Amino acid sequence: MDTSAPQDALSRPLGRQVLVLALPALAQQYLHLVVQLSDQFLAGRFQVSDPAARVGYLSALNTAGYLYWFVSSYTVLVSVGSTALVARFVGARDFALANRAAGQSIVLAVVFGVVGAVAALVGLPDLIRALKLEGDAARVCVEFLTPLAALLAFQITESACAACLAGAGDTRTGLKVLGLVAVLNVPLAWGLCFGFGPFRGFGFIGIALGTGLSHVIGCITLLVILSRGRSGLKLHLANLVPDTGLIRRLLWVSVPAAIDSLSAAFCQLWFLSIVNRLGDTAASAHGIALRWEALGFLSGAAFGTAAMTLVGQNLGARTPDRAARSVWVAFAIGGGLMCCMGVLFVLLAEPMFKVFCPGADLQPIVDTGAPALRLIACAMPALASQIIFTAALRGAGDARVPVLFSWLGFLGVRIPLAYLMTAPQVDLGPLGTVRGADMGLLGAWVAMCADLWLRGTFFALRFASGKWKKIEV
Template identity: 60%
Template sequence: MTPTDRAADAARPSPDSAIEPVPPPETSVTREPVVAQILHLVWPALAYQGLFLTIQLFDQFLAGRFSQSHQAALTTANYLYWFVTSYTVVVNAGATALVGRFVGGDDLAHARRATGQAILLAIAFGALAAVAGLVGLPALISTLNLEGEGAAHAVAYLNPLAVLLPCYMIEVGGIACLVGAGDTRTGLKVLATVVFINVPLAWGFSHGTGPFPDLGFVGIAWGTGLSHAVGCAYVLVVLARGRFGLKLTPADLVPDSDLIYRLLRVSVPAAIDSVSMGSFQLVFLGMINALGETAASAHGIALRLEALGYLSGAAFATAAVSFVGRALGAGRPDLAARGGWTALALGGSMMTVMGVIFFFAARPMFKSFSPENDPTPVIEAGVPVLRLIAFAMPALASTIVLTQALRGAGDTRVPVLFTWVGFLGVRLPLAYILTRPDVGMGLFGAWLAMFVDIHVRGAFFLWRYIGGKWQQIKV
């Protein structure tokens, strides 16, 4: 055997070495402690959720100077805007999951390409939603038992938001890609800018202050919509300059059918879930609107206050979706599972604390947002439901955090069934029974149905996560 032959034979793997598994690449998601990573991801996400809630509460505060019919219109408008924008998931779910897998596997070229395709989808679906919203709003509102002045106010409020909806889609789609890459700080900076601009715009347009025209109630919506247009521009500038390995170029915006298919394969089931939930929520709202303007106004305020608990769960959910996707991309399903449990434990603890606050401070909290002209009926209707939902915070944490943990893994099909069972099997039929005049439970009966639904779905998501099948899903 020549020296060359011996060298070649030494380089050739032995039978034993050929079957040894190749260890997954060592990345930041596998090197650093899980709790530290979750906390690092969550504080910007928590601040982001707080700023988003600030916009909603500020809008609710501005609406407080108007009549009860305006309050009811704002509640319906917020439901409808949430319904129309809920299908942003058709971009966000796939973007976060796919970018997370690519970044976790250290494939930044495909991560950038997937980001470009997500922006393309955001533009297309945003334009489609804007047209559908402008054409279909009057007919949709008429089906929700909101009549007269309240219906007219709701349509007028939603029109500017529909016009500017593509900007919002691009904003949240770009942020979803950055979250997949492990960046939760940019979203915070974007929304801080949005809030900074929204406050003077919404105030100015609704009051006619300084150079702003007096648009009254509709001015609140113009302030919100225009501020998100600025947020859209901010996100595009960040992606063009490059952040966390994502640097958007014109070449990344050329349609790629394979990546678009992979994005939609994850996102479409999640969007069906989200839009289904939005549709069911509209039916639920119709039941509440049928109870009268006082119930509708109290319901809207209670939802805004409940969001103070929801935001901490949503922040830990953002941390979970980012961590789970990257851990799976790095070939560490065990680490992904640990990250989801950590996010649930920490987020659930914070939500439980907020539940205690809801229970003991419900009345003063409600007084801050009730109509100035006649607050007592709204307060008396709303305080009991806020105290009730305080006891649902742990179950709600399970639903919120584990939904996103599963989406980070690309597990978006089975959770659709949980939504359908929770709403069609529990919330809607139970709310119909409890709000009937002969039962007489009114708004409290509707929220009791929601309370039961949250516990049922929370248990389902816990069962799915414990099962572990999500760890084998390919995206």
């Protein structure tokens, strides 16, 4: 094992350090997006005789995408603590503890994965009904998510392994494995959906089955890589024996971050239920706009990974001022890239929608969703702030106060404003009714932008205060 490489990396210029970590993570995030866009592309071309049913499939995939996003929030129960602790131990050059933390992260991932899979398989139908999805769209959504739920433990373990490697300063291995996942996903999803040779395929659920199986392969590949030793980390069986002290330290960081992410995910599902009330056309347009908006969001997530790793390693090396500077550099580069994505949304919104909406029967989705995609461009700086500073604070172990920011943004701004902006009137119960803006999907995205600007400001101020420098994990 090369145990000097992570320490040598801390002496590089900050801009180079950020890019060395962020660019592979960015490619990794975009490979995730390729998987999602491939699924969306397949759904848009899934042939059914009734055009309305075709819109229903897109609506179902939108709701499924939100719930799959919920899975990403669930993985935070393991991934944030993994990156933060491994980075601290690597920064302090305690590689025995770094290896031990990686092993305990995998144990937690398997446990949370199994629990989450059982809960999802039992509760999916009731959850879909609560999200106001009805009829064939609801049935298709449950069928689509079932194989993903059954294979959830593999995806969470895959995420934990990649998080540990990122904490050690290795984002390239995760990129290579996610590249494998993306390359496998496309033929698997197409083949299992439409069939090949004498095999007729499973139809719409074959898309999800292909995605789930590709993550199984990715998980196994990462476990093999860790068992052979990479970036100062080497997985031994002895490190998989539960260590309550280390598990407690992992959860001390991860649980508040997971509460933040999961509460945000619940609020996102609430927000989705408001959008779903607007009908299948609005729901489909919302889902496609989110897929493209991910070009900006995932860029921020990649630079957030770099910020989290560098904060942890520099705090472990007792250089908090350098930790702060590295995050501001990550925000400057990542935020600039996200603003460039915003320009693309403004200029190319309609062509981007038409990629997934071929044919005149889907033109209403384009007309509904393109204005929303253009609108989100104005929130790219705020979204960059929220994502990158949140990741940096989590890397420092400061995950409790930010939960309050998320609750304020969603419950104080996004949700009530979404009701007000989307409907012709809002029923306040015993207080009567108030007139709404009746802006449809565009009104929902106005509420989203207002929330992002509020939270982006709060997270930037929290990081600038420097209180995170004194937190022990």
